Amino acid sequence: MSTIRQLADSLGLSITTVSRALDDYTDVSALTRARVRAAAEASGYRPNAAARRLRRGLTEVVTMVLPTAHGRFDEPLYIELLAAMGPHFVKAGYDLTLLTAPPGDEEIKTYRRIVEGRRADGIIVVRARRDDARIRYLLTTDTPFVVMGRSDVVGDYSLLDGDGMKAFGVATERLLALGHRHIVHLAAPSAFTFSTLRRTGYEAAMHAAGLQPCSVESAAETDPAYAVALHILADENRPTALLCATDRMAYGVLRAARELGLRVPQDLSVMGHDNLPASGQTDPALTTMELPLADTGERLALMLLERIKTPDAKPVHDIREVRLIERGSIAPPMTL
Amino acid sequence: MSTIRQLADSLGLSITTVSRALDDYTDVSALTRARVRAAAEASGYRPNAAARRLRRGLTEVVTMVLPTAHGRFDEPLYIELLAAMGPHFVKAGYDLTLLTAPPGDEEIKTYRRIVEGRRADGIIVVRARRDDARIRYLLTTDTPFVVMGRSDVVGDYSLLDGDGMKAFGVATERLLALGHRHIVHLAAPSAFTFSTLRRTGYEAAMHAAGLQPCSVESAAETDPAYAVALHILADENRPTALLCATDRMAYGVLRAARELGLRVPQDLSVMGHDNLPASGQTDPALTTMELPLADTGERLALMLLERIKTPDAKPVHDIREVRLIERGSIAPPMTL
DNA sequence: CTAACAATCCAAAACGTTTTGGATTTTTGA
DNA sequence: TCAAAAATCCAAAACGTTTTGGATTGTTAG
Numbered sequence: 009m010s011t012i013r014q015l016a017d018s019l020g021l022s023i024t025t026v027s028r029a030l031d032d033y034t035d036v037s038a039l040t041r042a043r044v045r046a047a048a049e050a051s052g053y054r055p056n057a058a059a060r061r062l063r064r065g066l067t068e069v070v071t072m073v074l075p076t077a078h079g080r081f082d083e084p085l086y087i088e089l090l091a092a093m094g095p096h097f098v099k100a101g102y103d104l105t106l107l108t109a110p111p112g113d114e115e116i117k118t119y120r121r122i123v124e125g126r127r128a129d130g131i132i133v134v135r136a137r138r139d140d141a142r143i144r145y146l147l148t149t150d151t152p153f154v155v156m157g158r159s160d161v162v163g164d165y166s167l168l169d170g171d172g173m174k175a176f177g178v179a180t181e182r183l184l185a186l187g188h189r190h191i192v193h194l195a196a197p198s199a200f201t202f203s204t205l206r207r208t209g210y211e212a213a214m215h216a217a218g219l220q221p222c223s224v225e226s227a228a229e230t231d232p233a234y235a236v237a238l239h240i241l242a243d244e245n246r247p248t249a250l251l252c253a254t255d256r257m258a259y260g261v262l263r264a265a266r267e268l269g270l271r272v273p274q275d276l277s278v279m280g281h282d283n284l285p286a287s288g289q290t291d292p293a294l295t296t297m298e299l300p301l302a303d304t305g306e307r308l309a310l311m312l313l314e315r316i317k318t319p320d321a322k323p324v325h326d327i328r329e330v331r332l333i334e335r336g337s338i339a340p341p342m343t344l
Numbered sequence: 345m346s347t348i349r350q351l352a353d354s355l356g357l358s359i360t361t362v363s364r365a366l367d368d369y370t371d372v373s374a375l376t377r378a379r380v381r382a383a384a385e386a387s388g389y390r391p392n393a394a395a396r397r398l399r400r401g402l403t404e405v406v407t408m409v410l411p412t413a414h415g416r417f418d419e420p421l422y423i424e425l426l427a428a429m430g431p432h433f434v435k436a437g438y439d440l441t442l443l444t445a446p447p448g449d450e451e452i453k454t455y456r457r458i459v460e461g462r463r464a465d466g467i468i469v470v471r472a473r474r475d476d477a478r479i480r481y482l483l484t485t486d487t488p489f490v491v492m493g494r495s496d497v498v499g500d501y502s503l504l505d506g507d508g509m510k511a512f513g514v515a516t517e518r519l520l521a522l523g524h525r526h527i528v529h530l531a532a533p534s535a536f537t538f539s540t541l542r543r544t545g546y547e548a549a550m551h552a553a554g555l556q557p558c559s560v561e562s563a564a565e566t567d568p569a570y571a572v573a574l575h576i577l578a579d580e581n582r583p584t585a586l587l588c589a590t591d592r593m594a595y596g597v598l599r600a601a602r603e604l605g606l607r608v609p610q611d612l613s614v615m616g617h618d619n620l621p622a623s624g625q626t627d628p629a630l631t632t633m634e635l636p637l638a639d640t641g642e643r644l645a646l647m648l649l650e651r652i653k654t655p656d657a658k659p660v661h662d663i664r665e666v667r668l669i670e671r672g673s674i675a676p677p678m679t680l
Numbered sequence: 681c682t683a684a685c686a687a688t689c690c691a692a693a694a695c696g697t698t699t700t701g702g703a704t705t706t707t708t709g710a
Numbered sequence: 711t712c713a714a715a716a717a718t719c720c721a722a723a724a725c726g727t728t729t730t731g732g733a734t735t736g737t738t739a740g
Contacts, residue, residue: 011696022719024720055696059695062696062697103441126392127439288622289625348727360692361689398695399729
């Protein structure tokens with residue numbers, strides 16, 4: 009509740025001097041600075057955030073908008089991401105405000121409110137889409153932002169994403185090394201950028217091995233993947249390994265295999281991507297790939313802060329290595 | 345970038361009138377109000393948040409601090425909670441700022457910063473602890489807050505929690521109804537309030553059935569629970585059902601059972617609590633209990649808004665029903 | 681016709697900072 | 711010793727709103 013004026017009065021100083029003492033200006037004597045510091049500490053003085061923001065013309069706020077479809081947001085990963093970003097924003101003196109908006113009109117309105125109302129110094133866009141209206145809008149403004157994931161929208165902006173193409177190449181090679189020859193890729197809808205990249209990685213590796221790639225598309229959820237997997241696995245000439253674009257899809261495959269009496273990994277190797285918390289608990293535990301979230305959050309936060317500090321610097325594209333997490337769901341194919 | 349002054353000038357009105365027109369005061373004519381509205385809309389005018397907050401003396405911000413141990417926060421549930429609260433805060437004109445702090449000194453400092461710097465109109469405290477320094481501190485201030493979970497700290501504050509006692513009573517009865525007689529409860533450390541409540545519910549139900557309850561304590565994580573479960577299940581006279589305080593502990597039990605060659609649910613029934621995303625993917629899928637998060641988030645948000653609006657109203661204690669989610673991990677005990 | 685009242689508008693103060701542009705005192709250099 | 715320079719301080723302006731306390735005009739009642 010204390011103001012800088014009360015503090016100044018109690019010290020017999022002007023508010024100018026108190027302000028400058030607390031802000032490490034050189035035109036206040038060491039003695040005075042010490043006195044002010046001590047008094048501020050003792051009285052628990054904190055500058056009123058609204059006042060300083062108004063005067064300084066900045067918000068000390070960064071914003072992230074959760075794209076919540078029908079009020080839900082079933083993405084356990086993001087809480088870790090937020091937790092990892094938190095300390096960096098705190099250290100830099102920024103508050104992170106978290107908003108929610110369903111994709112669509114409402115979403116863009118939310119972004120407009122942030123930008124036009126000057127409610128944030130920077131924005132984090134997550135779950136990039138191929139044709140992303142958020143990115144298109146932000147490019148027309150001068151609000152600094154960073155994107156997690158890749159989009160087809162062209163323009164100068166910083167982004168961070170896992171190297172899905174390389175990861176799926178490596179994953180395919182791993183399966184090949186185990187002796188698999190008939191490997192099918194269960195792909196996510198090509199509307200997602202990540203889907204195309206992962207698929208490309210898989211197909212390139214197959215070609216390099218002189219094998220014919222085979223990608224089957226399905227919605228990126230457990231149930232649709234389950235249905236598609238039932239089909240694939242019921243076939244006479246079924247594959248010995250199924251490389252899934254996401255863990256959720258892999259869960260569907262595991263269920264389908266169980267139902268058809270196929271043993272994993274003896275009869276079928278399964279791999280996913282994301283390393284969801286659930287993937288350590290499936291039976292057998294799922295082999296998967298992971299973009300380490302702690303690092304990612306940290307990097308994303310630093311990228312945004314950098315963007316805010318020097319908006320004219322060249323945006324960076326950080327494509328990060330994805331880690332292969334090998335668990336029990338893959339093995340050499342049984343020789344029949 | 346537009347200010348109210350520019351808008352006023354462009355209309356040939358005073359800023360007073362513009363401000364009051366936009367705020368539905370009665371002392372501005374309908375015609376003027378319409379003109380102002382239209383011009384504001386057209387120019388995309390948004391009041392500067394910092395200025396209005398300074399003048400009004402409120403922040404239009406509510407805060408939640410994630411208790412992150414060693415920089416991580418492995419609690420997938422909270423993202424859903426946040427997603428559920430979001431729309432209600434947006435509707436009421438509040439921004440939600442999300443901070444992180446490791447439990448301990450740093451945590452209390454963070455709360456002081458919020459309170460003393462007047463950085464939020466209200467606070468959400470999650471993961472209440474039995475002796476909770478955050479609650480003790482907040483009670484000494486006049487900052488409105490609501491607590492998720494229960495604590496031993498006494499005082500007038502609003503809280504929301506699942507009725508763990510009742511839920512574990514019901515769960516125990518369900519196992520009894522299936523025919524189990526030798527049911528062991530794997531309890532979380534008694535430092536957590538929820539642990540004591542769940543244990544009480546279990547023990548009461550056992551007593552009511554004329555059976556001797558048996559609770560074994562373990563850290564509320566997978567690995568410790570695994571170790572304890574190995575012990576319990578290796579015993580000659582092992583239980584036919586293990587009721588776990590949390591899903592994570594149940595995962596440990598499932599692993600231990602698998603390793604000992606015990607089939608679930610034929611040889612051992614297992615139950616957990618939380619309904620983590622992973623619990624639908626275990627084999628067999630875990631029977632568990634859930635505090636519906638969408639409802640909870642909504643309720644929590646409304647409780648806080650209420651608390652902000654009328655701080656003198658009597659605080660409410662909302663103990664919510666927990667839903668039993670029956671999956672494949674429980675069955676009648678095999679008659680040996 | 682006038683006093684009272686209603687309707688509509690506005691100038692200026694206030695919110696609590698930071699920053700500008702000196703003012704005053706002390707020290708230094710020649 | 712005196713002018714210049716350095717050190718230290720401060721009054722006042724500014725940030726963009728909202729709100730207070732009228733001022734002005736038009737309308738109504740007697």
